[in-house]
Amino acid sequence: xxxxxxxxxxxxxxxxxxxxxxxxxxxxxxxxxxxxxxxxxxxxxxxxxxxxxxxxxxxxxxxxxxxxxxxxxxxxxxxxxxxxxxxxxxxxxxxxxxxxxxxxxxxxxxxxxxxxxxxxxxxxxxxxxxxxxxxxxxxxxxxxxxxxxxxxxxxxxxxxxxxxxxxxxxxxxxxxxxxxxxxxxxxxxxxxxxxxxxxxxxxxxxxxxxxxxxxxxxxxxxxxxxxxxxxxxxxxxxxxxxxxxxxxxxxxxxxxxxxxxxxxxxxxxxxxxxxxxxxxxxxxxxxxxxxxxxxxxxxxxxxxxxxxxxxxxxxxxxxxxxxxxxxxxxxxxxxxxxxxxxxxxxxxxxxxxxxxxx
Amino acid sequence: xxxxxxxxxxxxxxxxxxxxxxxxxxxxxxxxxxxxxxxxxxxxxxxxxxxxxxxxxxxxxxxxxxxxxxxxxxxxxxxxxxxxxxxxxxxxxxxxxxxxxxxxxxxxxxxxxxxxxxxxxxxxxxxxxxxxxxxxxxxxxxxxxxxxxxxxxxxxxxxxxxxxxxxxxxxxxxxxxxxxxxxxxxxxxxxxxxxxxxxxxxxxxxxxxxxxxxxxxxxxxxxxxxxxxxxxxxxxxxxxxxxxxxxxxxxxxxxxxxxxxxxxxxxxxxxxxxxxxxxxxxxxxxxxxxxxxxxxxxxxxxxxxxxxxxxxxxxxxxxxxxxxxxxxxxxxxxxxxxxxxxxxxxxxxxxxxxxxxx
DNA sequence: CTGCATAATAAAAACGTTTATATTTTTTCT
DNA sequence: AGAAAAAATATAAACGTTTTTATTATGCAG
Numbered sequence: 104x105x106x107x108x109x110x111x112x113x114x115x116x117x118x119x120x121x122x123x124x125x126x127x128x129x130x131x132x133x134x135x136x137x138x139x140x141x142x143x144x145x146x147x148x149x150x151x152x153x154x155x156x157x158x159x160x161x162x163x164x165x166x167x168x169x170x171x172x173x174x175x176x177x178x179x180x181x182x183x184x185x186x187x188x189x190x191x192x193x194x195x196x197x198x199x200x201x202x203x204x205x206x207x208x209x210x211x212x213x214x215x216x217x218x219x220x221x222x223x224x225x226x227x228x229x230x231x232x233x234x235x236x237x238x239x240x241x242x243x244x245x246x247x248x249x250x251x252x253x254x255x256x257x258x259x260x261x262x263x264x265x266x267x268x269x270x271x272x273x274x275x276x277x278x279x280x281x282x283x284x285x286x287x288x289x290x291x292x293x294x295x296x297x298x299x300x301x302x303x304x305x306x307x308x309x310x311x312x313x314x315x316x317x318x319x320x321x322x323x324x325x326x327x328x329x330x331x332x333x334x335x336x337x338x339x340x341x342x343x344x345x346x347x348x349x350x351x352x353x354x355x356x357x358x359x360x361x362x363x364x365x366x367x368x369x370x371x372x373x374x375x376x377x378x379x380x381x382x383x384x385x386x387x388x389x390x391x392x393x394x395x396x397x398x399x400x401x402x403x404x405x406x407x408x409x410x411x412x413x414x415x416x417x418x419x420x421x422x423x424x425x426x427x428x429x430x431x432x433x434x435x436x437x438x439x440x441x442x443x444x445x446x447x448x449x450x451x452x453x454x455x456x457x458x459x460x461x
Numbered sequence: 462x463x464x465x466x467x468x469x470x471x472x473x474x475x476x477x478x479x480x481x482x483x484x485x486x487x488x489x490x491x492x493x494x495x496x497x498x499x500x501x502x503x504x505x506x507x508x509x510x511x512x513x514x515x516x517x518x519x520x521x522x523x524x525x526x527x528x529x530x531x532x533x534x535x536x537x538x539x540x541x542x543x544x545x546x547x548x549x550x551x552x553x554x555x556x557x558x559x560x561x562x563x564x565x566x567x568x569x570x571x572x573x574x575x576x577x578x579x580x581x582x583x584x585x586x587x588x589x590x591x592x593x594x595x596x597x598x599x600x601x602x603x604x605x606x607x608x609x610x611x612x613x614x615x616x617x618x619x620x621x622x623x624x625x626x627x628x629x630x631x632x633x634x635x636x637x638x639x640x641x642x643x644x645x646x647x648x649x650x651x652x653x654x655x656x657x658x659x660x661x662x663x664x665x666x667x668x669x670x671x672x673x674x675x676x677x678x679x680x681x682x683x684x685x686x687x688x689x690x691x692x693x694x695x696x697x698x699x700x701x702x703x704x705x706x707x708x709x710x711x712x713x714x715x716x717x718x719x720x721x722x723x724x725x726x727x728x729x730x731x732x733x734x735x736x737x738x739x740x741x742x743x744x745x746x747x748x749x750x751x752x753x754x755x756x757x758x759x760x761x762x763x764x765x766x767x768x769x770x771x772x773x774x775x776x777x778x779x780x781x782x783x784x785x786x787x788x789x790x791x792x793x794x795x796x797x798x799x800x801x802x803x804x805x806x807x808x809x810x811x812x813x814x815x816x817x818x819x
Numbered sequence: 820c821t822g823c824a825t826a827a828t829a830a831a832a833a834c835g836t837t838t839a840t841a842t843t844t845t846t847t848c849t
Numbered sequence: 850a851g852a853a854a855a856a857a858t859a860t861a862a863a864c865g866t867t868t869t870t871a872t873t874a875t876g877c878a879g
Contacts, residue, residue, distance in 0.1 A: 115866085116866065125829085128831090159866075166833095169834075191552055486860075489835095
């Protein structure tokens, strides 16, 4: 009447009750395949439902059951202006989660958080107010307040990454220690002795994991790790560029880089180029590869490929199982990255007398 | 009792009613700042609310009002395997939308869609079942079924991009015709005559816009547009590389490229590199810059910078106004990209006798 | 047949709001 | 002071489900 094109009245459970002559209770039970209702009546009700195109009203269900049929995902964005590569991998993560949730009726609600405190507050709110039935988040700190917070409640959550505290919770992770070790060992085998590690802040758990792997590779080779060449910062392209420039201007510069993600890698390459150096010729670079694009860098780089979408898929599957009541025990998985060699990664500089292998 | 750590009973409107001695109706009205309730009672009720940390139950509100306090965002992902740059700009878009929604109480629900049909079905569902109060989507086709569908209903939506049909709807867009014209004109002024346009499929509205601008630049210079050098495909890095290789092997190859986004640009650069050519030396490349990273390409490229996060912010603001009842009339904005010169973009090849300016 | 399980369905309450209508209290005016 | 008007609050219904409890119908043993 008043409003233009008033949406046609949606059929409810009551509609079906009137159509079939059964009570709304029976209709509800039938729709949920309850065994107490006779097969024949159930069929009848389903027929009616199909006829009028009935779909359960999520709001009614939500109120009654307390469920939202939503999975909240916290997307960490620094929102540093001009740093717009930030979080690019999140599209793939969301896509993966979405696949993992497929067919379950659960939807994704995305929440942008700008830092750990913000994230903790958001987690508290989501769990406390029941804004979602489950929570997924990443960017895990060595001592992550969100994990300690949520682990105390019964609220289902799964993390992408592990914290360093001994807490029992569902998670999916990449074996960062292994990956950093593999990259570093490969470079050491190629004759490199001064290797830079372009890393995120040590607050992040995976930052520490990478330093561990990095150190182990040196230790296993009987060498002293070039820990003075470990730099940490945001993962922006700018940071990569500045790091490369700064490190290469040192008295005892690196002959190779291990880069934490593609954004910084691109920055490092830009830094090399600004110094008239080239990866694969003057310096070797091995990169973590979130979004499968390093193959197109000039030159193509050796990478540690992280199947990010697959991780996302697992996150989705795990959160569903948590919501279904399963404990965190079996819901832990660590993916081994694949090393994709695209360069010989042989050191072309004479080993520095100060640090070279003895 | 049974369940471990049974979450403490949340205070409801009823709790407040009992605490203050008023009826739940009065409490409800007070909380919503209704003018009918006396100032003094309102203060009393707010004090009680604060005391017990009351927050309105979204599910109750949702059922009663029919509102979900959610904005659905359709994220188009081709999910072509190995093409993981796809949709990288979406993180920024979501971030922008989130900012535009800030303080409104609205949250974002993200829906991954794989193609236009999927997207149309999802739009129909969201609007039909009232899964959200508003809808935002992009990847607009010249004749987009979602727009025609939704424009018929009263369901609030805002698009990122415009379709080519004469429909009145809220949208935010980039002036693609202008941008393609600017890039092409700059290259023509630099002496280029054979210019390639690496473009998405012509199904997309903005693809056509870019061809229009591209053509206009030639027309205004009194030249024939090199329309044979317009290639279309998905916007993957691979597509960029293959396009560059294929175009440069033509008998009458381009001396410059206009690239549709950074993913393809990187591919084009990789293609050039594979042919032992370099941008800025043998060939000029101007790129659209979604995620502000072209500055770090080697060499830095001249780009058309799209303030994508800003677009997102506007999308958020517009959808709120649509939901508040405002018509689409004033909710239309077209952003002018900024051209960021980082190369001279001068043609270094002798003009081809077949097509050179006469 | 009566009584009693068992199966099938119905009735009613509840989830937490909002809102239309009804009631009470206060104010204003004659 | 008393009636009418205005202000403040209360009652009750509704949104669409699910679930507990109650009712009716059916089958079967004694």
